[in-house]
Amino acid sequence: MFGRGKRGERRARTGPVVPPRPDHDTFGTPPHPLHTPRAHTSAVRLDKVAKAYGRGAEAVHALRGVDLDIPRGTFTAVMGPSGSGKSTFLHCAAGLDKPDSGRVLLGDDDLTAMNENQLTRLRRTRLGFVFQAFNLLPSLTVEKNVLLPLRLAGQRPERGRAAEVLGMVGLHAHAGRRPAQLSGGQQQRVAIARALVTRPDVLFADEPTGALDTTTAAEVLALLRRAVDDTGATVVMVTHDPVAASYADRVVFLAEGNLAGHLHAPTPEAVAARMVGLSQPAHARGRAA
Ligand SMILES: Nc1ncnc2c1ncn2[C@@H]1O[C@H](COP(=O)(O)OP(=O)(O)O)[C@@H](O)[C@H]1O
Ligand SMILES: [Mg+2]
Numbered sequence: 001m002f003g004r005g006k007r008g009e010r011r012a013r014t015g016p017v018v019p020p021r022p023d024h025d026t027f028g029t030p031p032h033p034l035h036t037p038r039a040h041t042s043a044v045r046l047d048k049v050a051k052a053y054g055r056g057a058e059a060v061h062a063l064r065g066v067d068l069d070i071p072r073g074t075f076t077a078v079m080g081p082s083g084s085g086k087s088t089f090l091h092c093a094a095g096l097d098k099p100d101s102g103r104v105l106l107g108d109d110d111l112t113a114m115n116e117n118q119l120t121r122l123r124r125t126r127l128g129f130v131f132q133a134f135n136l137l138p139s140l141t142v143e144k145n146v147l148l149p150l151r152l153a154g155q156r157p158e159r160g161r162a163a164e165v166l167g168m169v170g171l172h173a174h175a176g177r178r179p180a181q182l183s184g185g186q187q188q189r190v191a192i193a194r195a196l197v198t199r200p201d202v203l204f205a206d207e208p209t210g211a212l213d214t215t216t217a218a219e220v221l222a223l224l225r226r227a228v229d230d231t232g233a234t235v236v237m238v239t240h241d242p243v244a245a246s247y248a249d250r251v252v253f254l255a256e257g258n259l260a261g262h263l264h265a266p267t268p269e270a271v272a273a274r275m276v277g278l279s280q281p282a283h284a285r286g287r288a289a
Contacts, residue, residue: 051063075250079242084254084257130203132210142166143166205235208239
């Protein structure tokens with residue numbers, strides 16, 4: 001397991017490291033705003049990202065020009081009513097889907113300018129994914145599941161890497177089992193180990209606790225939190241659960257395809273209160289969540 005500690009202390013300690021910088025140069029001239037160094041480096045940046053499904057009057061505008069900067073080494077939760085564009089956001093940010101307009105930058109690399117082969121390679125080597133349904137391969141052992149992203153990327157695993165990531169998620173002793181021999185929570189922890197094995201620039205999680213009971217969900221969320229605090233991972237998680245969102249450093253709210261605000265150091269109560277104020281898109285009203 002990773003070390004333990006209170007999230008508040010961690011957040012203070014592991015926030016973006018900004019070197020001390022004088023406000024004025026040696027000649028006493030204030031820096032030009034365009035030349036001021038960025039206070040942090042972005043893991044992912046969305047620049048006016050828009051996507052619609054369908055055309056003309058029937059078109060559903062899932063994202064309507066979203067601008068968002070996700071700093072490295074942070075845990076971001078994305079929330080919003082059903083139909084607000086969360087999954088579309090995640091798919092565009094992770095290069096699983098192309099926006100109609102706007103740009104998505106992973107570090108300095110523009111995903112929207114890449115072809116499908118380049119995107120596939122980038123997803124295998126630089127991104128990690130965790131889904132609600134775990135998506136482990138039932139015929140492979142836990143260890144082989146965890147090493148699969150490296151094999152798909154054509155990389156030889158470092159010696160002991162599987163044991164190391166399985167150790168991080170507390171499943172070192174289960175390396176030889178098959179997924180069906182594990183509980184749901186354990187399977188999701190294997191999926192997290194698999195997502196971390198390549199040391200991805202960003203780990204994307206879509207409702208990772210959606211299929212888990214409260215106690216097991218808390219373990220999985222604590223694990224994502226520790227991946228950020230202890231190994232400097234960047235996590236972006238879609239959830240509809242205010243308690244899950246409260247593990248993040250920041251919650252980003254979507255409503256009808258637009259960004260509808262942020263909440264730093266979220267508590268479940270504050271997140272729930274914010275959600276009450278967000279409206280569902282007209283075409284999604286009356287539908288099941
Ligand atoms: N493949 C698709 N074809 C048509 N409409 C879609 C498709 N995917 C999503 N949508 C619509 O786009 C909107 C945003 O969807 P989505 O991103 O899945 O929202 P969320 O994850 O917040 O529920 C919804 O109205 C949804 O019905
Ligand atoms: Mg969704």
